[in-house]
Amino acid sequence: MSEKLRVGIVGASGWMAGALAVGVEYDAAGYDTEKRSGNKNGQSVVTALCDLNAPVMDKVRDELGLGQAKCFTSYTEMLASDVVDAVVIAVPNHLHVPLSIQALESGKHLFLEKPYATTREGSHKLTAALEGCSLTTKLDYIMVHYDEQEKLRQLIEQRAFGELASIHFTYRHPIQAGQSEGQKWKLSREKSGGAVPMGICHAIAQTVFLIGESPESVICQTRAPKIREFDYHTQIDLMITFANGVVGLVQGNIDFAEKYDARHTVIGTGGQFDYTPHNPLESRVSWSSKALGRKYSTDPTFAKHHLDSGDVWKHQCSRTIQDFVALAREGKKDSLLGLDSPLVQRVEAIIWAAEESAAKGSQPVALTVG
Numbered sequence: 001m002s003e004k005l006r007v008g009i010v011g012a013s014g015w016m017a018g019a020l021a022v023g024v025e026y027d028a029a030g031y032d033t034e035k036r037s038g039n040k041n042g043q044s045v046v047t048a049l050c051d052l053n054a055p056v057m058d059k060v061r062d063e064l065g066l067g068q069a070k071c072f073t074s075y076t077e078m079l080a081s082d083v084v085d086a087v088v089i090a091v092p093n094h095l096h097v098p099l100s101i102q103a104l105e106s107g108k109h110l111f112l113e114k115p116y117a118t119t120r121e122g123s124h125k126l127t128a129a130l131e132g133c134s135l136t137t138k139l140d141y142i143m144v145h146y147d148e149q150e151k152l153r154q155l156i157e158q159r160a161f162g163e164l165a166s167i168h169f170t171y172r173h174p175i176q177a178g179q180s181e182g183q184k185w186k187l188s189r190e191k192s193g194g195a196v197p198m199g200i201c202h203a204i205a206q207t208v209f210l211i212g213e214s215p216e217s218v219i220c221q222t223r224a225p226k227i228r229e230f231d232y233h234t235q236i237d238l239m240i241t242f243a244n245g246v247v248g249l250v251q252g253n254i255d256f257a258e259k260y261d262a263r264h265t266v267i268g269t270g271g272q273f274d275y276t277p278h279n280p281l282e283s284r285v286s287w288s289s290k291a292l293g294r295k296y297s298t299d300p301t302f303a304k305h306h307l308d309s310g311d312v313w314k315h316q317c318s319r320t321i322q323d324f325v326a327l328a329r330e331g332k333k334d335s336l337l338g339l340d341s342p343l344v345q346r347v348e349a350i351i352w353a354a355e356e357s358a359a360k361g362s363q364p365v366a367l368t369v370g
């Protein structure tokens with residue numbers, strides 16, 4: 001494709017959509033809303049914005065320098081207008097499945113904010129709609145596109161830590177539910193899908209990404225919120241066993257934390273890796289490897305972009321969206337984070353098995369996903 005990919009941003013008046021719109025329109029340096037400037041990227045352009053809240057959408061269009069974008073308050077009209085080749089969906093979670101299916105049926109490439117679905121039935125419905133689909137799709141598990149995670153995965157594959165035994169991931173993220181009155185949907189199980197689809201799915205995705213095997217069983221325990229008025233359990237402890245015998249322990253909490261914290265540890269027979277996000281940058285990563293002759297110590301140069309702060313505007317959101325744009329322009333499917341990719345489908349299977357395990361008093365639930 002020689003021309004830019006034309007992208008419609010859906011949920012355009014919302015908090016997340018701004019970060020995604022900037023990722024589509026500008027290069028990696030982003031857009032300075034105060035100076036009202038940024039370098040356009042050569043690959044993609046925001047040609048449409050869509051939201052039910054028209055006044056805020058107009059404001060976003062001006063603030064982000066998206067003057068060429070046409071504004072729609074009807075998603076169906078936007079899809080029918082022929083001004084977009086692809087859509088970026090960042091609406092409340094319970095709308096992800098119906099709006100995604102509509103996009104696929106209209107022949108649009110699809111970048112979907114997480115989560116994939118808010119119910120097991122919805123998840124199956126979307127998976128069925130993807131059968132035989134040759135469009136480019138991507139689910140926004142942004143952390144997969146951190147170079148810290150890419151390098152860690154390479155080391156695991158090279159057996160730098162010996163035989164892998166376990167990966168521990170914590171995801172403490174007091175999610176934003178008060179940016180606007182409209183964001184209160186995040187407190188509702190029906191609209192958000194619960195704590196795992198709402199946020200902890202990111203840590204599960206990382207665990208699956210690093211282990212790179214199919215999950216075989218899940219045990220899940222949940223606890224009620226302590227601070228805010230969620231109508232569902234917000235503290236989740238998960239034990240996932242994989243086909244290669246490796247155990248993934250994921251602890252999540254979307255209610256409270258001193259600040260966003262996605263720390264992780266990899267343990268193998270010949271080494272260990274620790275990522276501690278609250279440390280100063282130069283001491284965030286520490287690791288050892290018998291195979292590489294490295295004693296346990298900090299590594300300030302491990303990765304260029306290991307700046308995981310939970311700030312999607314500042315960190316790597318554009319990298320994820322630009323990966324999608326490049327694939328869509330080439331007419332390629334995304335083997336890493338495509339909606340029908342092994343990673344995304346394994347995470348989906350874990351999410352719904354976890355829900356089943358919690359409902360059965362933390363009994364193990366077996367999985368049958370490839």
Ligand SMILES: NC(=O)c1ccc[n+]([C@@H]2O[C@H](COP(=O)([O-])OP(=O)(O)OC[C@H]3O[C@@H](n4cnc5c(N)ncnc54)[C@H](O)[C@@H]3O)[C@@H](O)[C@H]2O)c1
Pocket residue numbers: 010011012013014015016017050051052053075089090091092093095113114115140141142179180182183198312
């Ligand atoms: N990947 C990440 O790290 C990350 C971070 C934050 C949020 N998210 C996801 O982004 C999505 C949006 O979250 P948010 O915090 O921006 O929420 P938000 O409530 O701020 O924004 C949602 C927007 O969708 C609009 N909307 C609702 N129904 C619509 C419809 N039928 N058609 C068009 N627009 C509609 C609302 O008016 C609102 O402007 C959620 O799915 C959330 O899970 C992902």
